[in-house]
Amino acid sequence: MARDVPLAVLGALTNVVLVLALSPFFQGVLRKLTARIQSRQGPPLAQPYYDLLKLLGKEDLESGEVPLVQRFAAYLALGSILAVAGLVPLGFRAPLSGAGDVVVLIYLLMLSGVCTLVAGLASGSTFSLLGTSREMMTMIALEPVLAVAMVVGVLHARSFRLDAVLDGSVYAAAVPASGLAMLIVMLFAFQAFVGRVPFDLAEAETEIMEGPLVEYSGRKLALFKYAQMVKLVVHGALFVALFAPFGSRLPFPLGFALFWVKVLLLVVFVTLVAATHARYRIDQAIRYYAALLAVSFGALALASYGL
Amino acid sequence: MLAREVLEELKARFGASVERADVPAENRLFVFVAPSALKAIAGHVFGDLGARYVISVGADDRPFSGKFLVAHDFALDRDHLLMSLLALLPEEAPRVESISGVVPAASWAEREMKDLVGIESVGHPYPKRLVLPDGWPDGVHPLRKDVRFDKVPDGFDPGREFEFGEPPPGCVVVPFGPFHPTLDEPAHFRLYLEGERVRGCEYRGFMVHRGIEKLAETALSYNDVPMMAERICGICGCVHSVAYVQAVESAAALRPPPRAEYIRTVMLEIERLHSHLLWVGLACHILGFDTLFMQAFRIREPIMWVAEKITGNRKTYGLCLIGGVRWDITPEARTELRQVLDVLEREWRAVAEAVSGDRNIQKRTRGVGVAGADQVKECGLVGPVARAAGVDIDCRRDHPYAAYDRVEFAVVTGQGGDVFARLLVRVREVFESIRIIRQCLDKMEPGPLALTVEDDLPAGRFGLSSVEAPRGESHHFVITGEGNRPRRWRVRAPTYQNLQGVPGMIKDQRLADMTIALGSIDPCFSCTDRLETVDVRTGASRTWSRQELAALLEEEAQGRRP
Numbered sequence: 001m002a003r004d005v006p007l008a009v010l011g012a013l014t015n016v017v018l019v020l021a022l023s024p025f026f027q028g029v030l031r032k033l034t035a036r037i038q039s040r041q042g043p044p045l046a047q048p049y050y051d052l053l054k055l056l057g058k059e060d061l062e063s064g065e066v067p068l069v070q071r072f073a074a075y076l077a078l079g080s081i082l083a084v085a086g087l088v089p090l091g092f093r094a095p096l097s098g099a100g101d102v103v104v105l106i107y108l109l110m111l112s113g114v115c116t117l118v119a120g121l122a123s124g125s126t127f128s129l130l131g132t133s134r135e136m137m138t139m140i141a142l143e144p145v146l147a148v149a150m151v152v153g154v155l156h157a158r159s160f161r162l163d164a165v166l167d168g169s170v171y172a173a174a175v176p177a178s179g180l181a182m183l184i185v186m187l188f189a190f191q192a193f194v195g196r197v198p199f200d201l202a203e204a205e206t207e208i209m210e211g212p213l214v215e216y217s218g219r220k221l222a223l224f225k226y227a228q229m230v231k232l233v234v235h236g237a238l239f240v241a242l243f244a245p246f247g248s249r250l251p252f253p254l255g256f257a258l259f260w261v262k263v264l265l266l267v268v269f270v271t272l273v274a275a276t277h278a279r280y281r282i283d284q285a286i287r288y289y290a291a292l293l294a295v296s297f298g299a300l301a302l303a304s305y306g307l
Numbered sequence: 308m309l310a311r312e313v314l315e316e317l318k319a320r321f322g323a324s325v326e327r328a329d330v331p332a333e334n335r336l337f338v339f340v341a342p343s344a345l346k347a348i349a350g351h352v353f354g355d356l357g358a359r360y361v362i363s364v365g366a367d368d369r370p371f372s373g374k375f376l377v378a379h380d381f382a383l384d385r386d387h388l389l390m391s392l393l394a395l396l397p398e399e400a401p402r403v404e405s406i407s408g409v410v411p412a413a414s415w416a417e418r419e420m421k422d423l424v425g426i427e428s429v430g431h432p433y434p435k436r437l438v439l440p441d442g443w444p445d446g447v448h449p450l451r452k453d454v455r456f457d458k459v460p461d462g463f464d465p466g467r468e469f470e471f472g473e474p475p476p477g478c479v480v481v482p483f484g485p486f487h488p489t490l491d492e493p494a495h496f497r498l499y500l501e502g503e504r505v506r507g508c509e510y511r512g513f514m515v516h517r518g519i520e521k522l523a524e525t526a527l528s529y530n531d532v533p534m535m536a537e538r539i540c541g542i543c544g545c546v547h548s549v550a551y552v553q554a555v556e557s558a559a560a561l562r563p564p565p566r567a568e569y570i571r572t573v574m575l576e577i578e579r580l581h582s583h584l585l586w587v588g589l590a591c592h593i594l595g596f597d598t599l600f601m602q603a604f605r606i607r608e609p610i611m612w613v614a615e616k617i618t619g620n621r622k623t624y625g626l627c628l629i630g631g632v633r634w635d636i637t638p639e640a641r642t643e644l645r646q647v648l649d650v651l652e653r654e655w656r657a658v659a660e661a662v663s664g665d666r667n668i669q670k671r672t673r674g675v676g677v678a679g680a681d682q683v684k685e686c687g688l689v690g691p692v693a694r695a696a697g698v699d700i701d702c703r704r705d706h707p708y709a710a711y712d713r714v715e716f717a718v719v720t721g722q723g724g725d726v727f728a729r730l731l732v733r734v735r736e737v738f739e740s741i742r743i744i745r746q747c748l749d750k751m752e753p754g755p756l757a758l759t760v761e762d763d764l765p766a767g768r769f770g771l772s773s774v775e776a777p778r779g780e781s782h783h784f785v786i787t788g789e790g791n792r793p794r795r796w797r798v799r800a801p802t803y804q805n806l807q808g809v810p811g812m813i814k815d816q817r818l819a820d821m822t823i824a825l826g827s828i829d830p831c832f833s834c835t836d837r838l839e840t841v842d843v844r845t846g847a848s849r850t851w852s853r854q855e856l857a858a859l860l861e862e863e864a865q866g867r868r869p
Contacts, residue, residue: 038601126481130503130818197595198667201819278667279595281819282503 004098011095012086019085022260023229024048029264030232030271037275048229052222060218065124073122074220077115077227081234084108088237089166091259092252101160102150109146112231113139116202119224120212131211134282135202138192141289145189148296149182149242152303166238168245177307181299183243185292190239190266191273192289194232198277199285232270236263310336310388313356321348329769334706335557336390337769342377342403345394349379350409352392358383359700360412360687361773361782362799365420367451368395371767371794375401375426379413380771380784380799384705389771391784396426405431412687415807416799423450438513441469449521456518456525474499475506483821485514494830496809496821503817508810520796528791529555529764533627539798540831542585545578545624546776547783547798552627553708554785555793558770559629565710566754567631572710573644573747574618574626575774576740580651581610581622582777583733583740586829587662590730593826594671599661606654609647616640629764631757641748648741659734672727676812676824679724686808689801690779691732692828696724702775714746726827733777763791776801778829802831 028045035042064070086096087105113135120132149170154160156179157169170179192199203211213224240262241248247258280288310330317338318325324344329337340348352358358381366376374395382389396403405428407414417428418437425448428434439449444462448454474480478499485493493514499507519539523532536551537544549571556563563571588603611621617640618624626632636644662668678686683693693700701718703711719735721728770785779801788794805828812828813821 034597038598039605040601126479130481133503197597200595275598277596278591278665278671281671281817283817284670 008095008099015085015088015090015095016082018090019082019230019233020226023226023233024052026233026236026264026267027229030267030274033268033271034275037272052226055222055225056219058218058221060220063217064122064128064215066122069122070119070216071220073115073119074216074223077112077119078223078230080108080112080115081227081230084112084234085230085237087162088234089163089241089248089259090237091248091256094162094166097162097166101162102154102165103160105162106143106147106150110139110143112227113143115227116212119216123212123215125215127210128212128214131202131214135212137282137286138199138202138289141286141293142189142192145185145289145292145296146193146238148293148300149186152178152182152299153242155300155303166241166245167248168241168243170242173303173307175307178299178303179243181295181302185295185299186239186243189289189292190235191270192285193235194270195228196270197274198280201279201282201285232267233263236266239266309333309386310390313383313386313388313390314338316356317348317351320351324348331557331560331768334387334389335771336388337393338390339393339395342394342396345377345379345392346404346406346409348392349381349406352381352390353410356383358390359684360410361389361780362784362797362803363406363413363416363420364784364795364797365424365426365450366786366795366797367424368794369398370452373398375424376795377403377420377426378784379406379410380782382706382773382780384700387706389706389773391769391771401425402427402429404429407431410687411685412804412807415803422448424448425451436469438516442467449518450524456521469511471497471509471511475501477501478506481818492831496825498813498818498821500818503819505813505816505818505821508813510806510809512806520798523793523796524788525792529629529793532793532796533629534625536798537623537625540800542582542622542831543578543776543778543781543800544622545574545626546774546781547800548624548627549575549709550772550774550781550783551785551796551798552629553774554770554772554783554796555629555764555787556770557772558768558785558787559764561630561758561760563631563758564755566635566751567756568710569747569751570632570636570756571626572714573636573744574624575709576744576747577610577614577644578622579740579777580737581607581614582829583737584610584655586733586777587658587730590726590823590826591662591668593823594668596668599658603658606651606658609650613640613644613647616643628757630760631755633756635756636751644744645748648744652738652741655734655737659737662734663731668730669727671820672730672823672827673723673725675726675816675820676827677723677725678808678812682808682811683724686811687804688779688808689804690776690829691729691736692724692779692805692808694719695721695728695732697722700780702773702780706773708772708774710747710750711743713750714743716743726823729827766794778802778831779805800831802828806830 025045027048031047032042032045084105087094087100116135117132120128120135150165153165153169156172157164159165170182173179195202203213213221216224240259244262248255250258310333313336314328314330321344324341326339326341328339353360361380361382364378368374368376372395374397376393376395378391378393380391394403403426405417407417408430414433415437417431418434420426421428422436422438442464444460447460478501481498481500483496483498485495495511497509498505519535523535527535533548533552536547539547584603584607588600591599591603615621617636678688678692678696680696680698682688683696683698689700697720699718699720704718716739719732719739721732764787766787766789768787773780773782781801782799784797786794809825809828812824816824
């Protein structure tokens with residue numbers, strides 16, 4: 001209805017601001033915890049905020065092949081992931097959940113991945129192209145896993161609507177076999193979705209010099225770094241909404257706090273995995289994703305039989 | 308076979324081609340041969356006698372014998388013998404047949420001889436520039452005696468480029484270096500990639516060549532050189548300093564007092580400890596395993612502190628003089644060193660278990676960067692790279708020096724010749740080093756620290772010394788000279804040989820493995836590039852002024868090359 005639209009837009013903006021404000025904090029937690037595991041002091045929790053501010057003020061050298069497309073990729077990277085933030089519940093009902101459905105969500109998530117590809121291609125340097133090819137292989141193998149998770153939810157909820165699916169719908173079967181299977185798959189895949197060790201090969205600093213982002217600097221690099229931080233939080237929120245929505249119906253402060261505690265736990269999980277592993281090589285990673293994909297299709301089959 | 312036996316065998320086989328010989332000790336042999344027979348004899352020593360190739364040296368001996376000198380150094384490790392095949396070449400025709408056909412490991416050394424001394428190795432399979440920059444004019448050979456150490460040659464051509472070969476069909480060229488996060492020093496590996504697979508590689512290095520050998524021959528004195536030698540490398544300085552003084556001591560028949568030998572041994576092993584710990588951390592960083600990287604460095608730090616307490620510096624010890632050492636290890640330092648070693652051993656055991664048991668690391672390092680025993684022999688690879696392939700060589704045992712003949716230790720070998728094997732070899736060698744240091748601290752007796760050498764050292768004597776650096780054999784060749792300085796000093800760092808093995812190690816491997824394969828030889832480019840071109844950027848230059856060069860760089864940056 002007409003008067004819901006401004007409210008929805010306002011709500012979406014709230015989501016965006018919330019995510020923008022909190023993502024660097026979670027990144028800071030990740031860095032601090034990593035440092036402590038490595039017997040270091042680590043940077044202050046607010047360091048990512050300082051880093052972004054610093055990058056925003058730095059010289060923006062346009063040294064790639066097609067700077068116009070590079071700019072476009074940077075804006076779209078942050079923009080698309082923020083759009084997802086508007087669709088995902090962040091401790092309260094997603095404000096734009098009536099504006100789109102699961103298909104739009106999957107599309108937007110894929111778009112944020114494509115932005116990295118475009119960035120690498122537009123940069124045109126040998127290393128960025130290498131990173132792009134790795135990222136492409138990763139996306140082809142990995143994105144379907146998330147899509148399957150949501151389709152399982154769709155099958156059980158019998159609806160494409162976001163507020164139906166993003167509410168633990170995966171478990172809504174007589175025997176939540178497919179739900180549990182997808183939970184395990186997503187736990188194993190989560191690290192790859194947020195692009196951290198052992199799955200950070202597309203941007204392996206020691207191998208291909210930051211890959212797709214090698215020709216970025218200053219403001220545009222800040223946008224990409226911000227997009228990566230937001231991605232961590234948004235994927236976390238998505239995971240919680242799909243697989244761990246317990247307590248979401250609690251009254252406002254409690255439900256909200258519980259949600260973010262769950263996201264924090266996910267961030268801690270990501271940190272611990274990253275700190276205890278060496279980076280995978282692309283062929284090893286693809287084999288890993290392929291195995292996950294196989295299990296997901298099995299779960300999909302189960303779901304289509306009502307399990 | 309001892310020196311005399313080898314000599315007799317060569318004389319029997321090659322007759323009059325063996326012109327004369329010098330046997331200063333049971334474990335040293337210098338054979339002067341006719342230049343026309345040099346290749347055949349070298350091939351015989353390398354192939355039939357099974358010697359290990361060490362280095363080839365070119366020297367300008369014209370002020371003394373009127374000729375150029377070529378020397379090919381070999382090692383018979385089982386027989387504890389270091390030998391050199393030498394030939395004198397006429398001044399007007401400094402050419403000799405290349406031995407790279409029969410001894411592939413000699414490839415770089417012969418190219419260097421051509422660049423720096425002007426001795427041409429006829430028939431060399433890859434006769435391109437190695438050391439001198441691309442624009443350096445032909446015909447100016449820095450190590451010749453008639454070239455001043457600070458000469459700035461006319462005719463430097465900044466537009467001249469290195470001629471790389473054609474990439475194999477279907478391959479993309481990926482430049483690795485001179486700037487790359489994995490490399491600490493500049494080096495250029497031109498990789499030919501097919502997809503993610505490396506199909507070929509060309510190397511261009513020597514970008515930080517510093518003219519050290521030339522300075523030693525012209526501007527330094529015998530006891531100045533160890534200070535310079537220590538600064539050849541950012542990690543293994545002590546090795547070069549000890550190797551140099553040992554070469555001179557061997558040439559002049561000087562034996563340092565026992566306490567000096569023990570102190571040298573202790574410091575060499577301390578250096579091995581900090582080098583291996585650093586490398587393990589670095590290897591983990593290259594693999595993306597930053598936690599182990601940080602932990603390895605944390606465990607390493609106390610060694611650096613104790614080194615600073617003993618020597619005054621974390622890494623550059625200021626240790627050696629001809630005939631001894633410059634300072635003593637005090638009783639307090641000994642106690643502290645023992646404590647540090649105890650803690651280190653305990654913590655390193657945990658790391659050793661973590662590294663050897665970790666499946667993740669094994670996935671990235673098993674079967675990667677393989678150099679088998681054949682390649683070790685062909686390319687003259689040394690150190691952990693050789694030992695990881697099962698080749699049992701270690702200068703501490705094969706050519707004992709300092710106090711190594713008085714301590715017990717095991718030589719750690721591995722199998723498979725891949726990066727994982729090298730990792731394990733280095734991890735385990737740490738424990739052997741700790742053992743050696745403890746034995747030295749127990750066995751050291753009080754005594755003088757250095758000989759008093761009052762006479763001038765005799766000139767024209769040859770000295771060879773092989774010291775086991777953390778990365779492998781560091782070999783120094785010295786000809787003593789007039790004016791209290793050597794006539795010729797050649798430094799062969801282990802990376803010089805190991806780098807030549809890299810193209811073979813990375814062929815048909817994936818790009819992601821290239822960095823760890825390169826890192827696994829623990830490349831020390833500063834050791835390799837000991838000589839550097841004279842800086843053409845000094846204001847005194849007649850050819851290019853600083854402003855002109857800066858303008859040139861500006862133009863290049865804007866895409867307008869002259």
